[in-house]
Amino acid sequence: MNIIELTINLVYVVAAVLFIFGLKLLGHPDSAKRGNLLSALGMFIAIVVTLLDQDIIQFHWILAGILAGGSFGVYKAKTVQMTAMPEMVSLFNGFGGAASMLVAWATLSAFTIMQLEQGSPFMFTTLFITALIGSITFTGSIVAWGKLSGHFSSKALVFKGLRFISIVHLLGISALFVLFVSYPEQIIWFYIAMLLALSFGVWATMSIGGADMPVVIALxxxxxxxAACAAGLAISNVILIVTGLLVGASGLILTQIMCKSMNRSLLNVLLSGFATPTQDAIQVSGEIKVMPTHDAYYVLEAAQSVLIVPGYGMAVAQAQHALRELQELLEDNNCEVNYAIHPVAGRMPGHMNVLLAEADVPYEQLLEMDEVNPNIERYDVVMVIGANDVVNPAAKELKGSPIYGMPVIEVYRAKSVFVLKRSANAGFAGVENPLFYKNNTSMLLGDAKETINTIIKDFSSD
Amino acid sequence: MDNIYLLIIVIFAALLGFELIKKVPATLHTPLMSGSNAISGITLVGALASSGTENELLSIVLGTLAVALASINVVGGYLVTDRMLSMFKKKQR
Incomplete structure (x- = not known):
């Protein structure tokens, strides 16, 4: 190892340590910002030291690439709406996958015939895996982005030959893998496999419905x-291996949390499109009580403790700022206000928390489902805003319900429940909600933001 | 470098990743995802190497494209994470 190589590797170790400490600081909201800075510093020194490598000669191309990508990145980061974070993360996942795929491709295309004949099976295997995972990530993320941003229909695309198409893809890719590793000088096998992987990413994501997108983004x-880790193995670059795996672990843990919160296995989510959709319409009988907004004000005015349960509908109605205003009025009226957030509320993990943080709600008041459920009886009023399935008692009571067994925020155990909703229809997953028929539930129908603003007006005119 | 040595690094890095991420609270899961978007831009390091080593046109084009895409992740990812984390505030009363 010469002195330059040694320096580069030592700096990589420092960068890895910075990433690790950065993630550690992300464990608390107070230190998270510092953690992000540390991690960015690690990235910066890793990039700068890589440029020292004497092998690198195409500086003007590199500069052009960094400038083009960097400025688009700045533009996206500064202008993205917090409601649109799931789309953006999806898109960035796709770019990351595509970059890894291109690295594998570029590495392979730079080889001479002799290098191809003498390369190790380990290297060809890892290059193949890099291109494979990178390609699936790329097209899968683009489809997820399209579904989340409304460019494509968010419905699961299911048709008869889907299972067959997927199996053909997987068999084809496996066969091509054997061919490529056995005869790497026939680079054509690699290209065909890459095309198949790109196509597989599309089919696999198309067949998953909008409600399951949080799982898909995390995965x-x-x-x-x-993919980054595999690229690191292929080109023997330790920093890529370590950091790639940190990201891999993070995504996997989030995937697991999402699946658990929906009481489904990962396989069930991924293959849901392959099952025949069941249309079991369980009729819930009873009467829905609609409460005029002014009456709701009187109840809130007398309440000692209020729990707010937001869902994606809150983001759609952009009601978070009005909610924060109402929270202040309630607190001035000596009422305790908390928020309860279900792990799958919103379109990505932690989405609601970011939206509420943007509206200046202190993070101490955002409680997790498991913190709230044991003592939910003590709340005088629970306000459900734009959430439906995550508060559906059918998950506990109705054995035949599609969401039976899913952990929910048990709002029906509180003294009274207000459901702010546009109409009394079923939710995103199309499941009937018996909560609406409970004795202690009242519906406040209409646009959530307008409803809250009316209550705010009542408070101030008092 | 020895492949076994690389695989040992893989195992340790994966275990470390699981331990670290498990401790991140649910409230920070969105910044965690955008932050790990940025970190996965580490592919940039691989892209830099592959865009610089050869003079062949195809690998220059591919490498430059990879550099551009990874730069989007790095720059965009860190900036948007910073923007989000600045919003998380303690109660002030």
Whole structure:
């Protein structure tokens, strides 16, 4: 190892340590910002020291690439709406996957015939895996982005030959893998496999419905890390291996949390499109009580403790700022206000927390489902805003319900429940909600933001 | 470098990753995802190497494209994470 190589590797170790400490600091909201800075510093020194490598000669190309990508990145980061974070993360997952795929391709295309004949099976295997995972991540993320941003229909695309198509893809890719590793000088096998992987990413994601997108984003996040790790193995670069795996682990843990919160296995989510959709319409009988907004004000005015349960509908109605205003009025009225957030509320893990943080709600008041459920009886009023399935008692009571067994925020055990909703229809997953028929539930129908603003007006005119 | 040596690194890095990420609270899961987006831009390091080593046109084009895409992740990912984390505040009363 010459002195330059040694320096580069030592700096990589420092960068890895910075990434690790950065992630550690991300464990608490107070230190998270510092953690992100540390991690960025690690990235910066890793990039700068790589440029020292004497092998690198195409500086003007590199500069052009960094400038083009960097400025687009700045633009996206500064302008993205917090409601649109899931789309953006999805898109970035895709770019990460595509970059790894291109690295594998570029590495391979730079080889001479002799290098191809003498390369090790380990290297060809890892290059193949890099291109494979990178390609699936790329097209899968683009489809997820399209579904989340409304460019494509968010419905699961299911048709008869889907299972067959997927199996053909997987068999084809396996066969091509054997061919390529056995005869690497026939680079054509690699290209065909890459095309198949790109196409597989599309089919696999198309067949998953919009409600399951949080799982898909988390999983693709994991893939983008694994692709980077595989690229690191292929080109023997330790920093890529370590950091790629940190990301891979992060995505996998989030995937697991999402699946557990929906009481489904990962396989069930990924293959849901392959099953025949069941249309079991369980009729819930009873009467829905609609409460005029002014009456709701009187109840809130007398309440000692209020729990707010937000869902994606809150983001759609952009009601978070009005909610924060109402929270202040309630607190001035000596009422305790908390928020309860279900792990799958919103379109990505932690989405609601970011939206509420943007509206200046202190993070101490955002409680997790497991913190709230044991003593939910003590709340005078629970306000459900734009959430439906995550508060559906059918998950506990109705054995035949599609969501039976899913952990939910048990709002029906509180003294009274207000459901702010546009109409009394079923939710995103199309499941009837018996909560609406409970004795202690009242519906406040209409646009959530307008409803809250009306209550705010009542408070101030008092 | 020895492949076994690389695989040992893989195992340790994976275990370390699981331990670290498990401790991140649910409230920070979105910044965690955008932050790990940025970190996965480490592919940039691989892209830099592959865009610089050869003079062949195809690998220059591919490498430059990879550099551009990874730069989007690095720059965009860190900036948007910073923007989000600046919003998380303690109660002030």
């Amino acid at each position: 693709l996040n994991s893939y983008s890390g694994v």
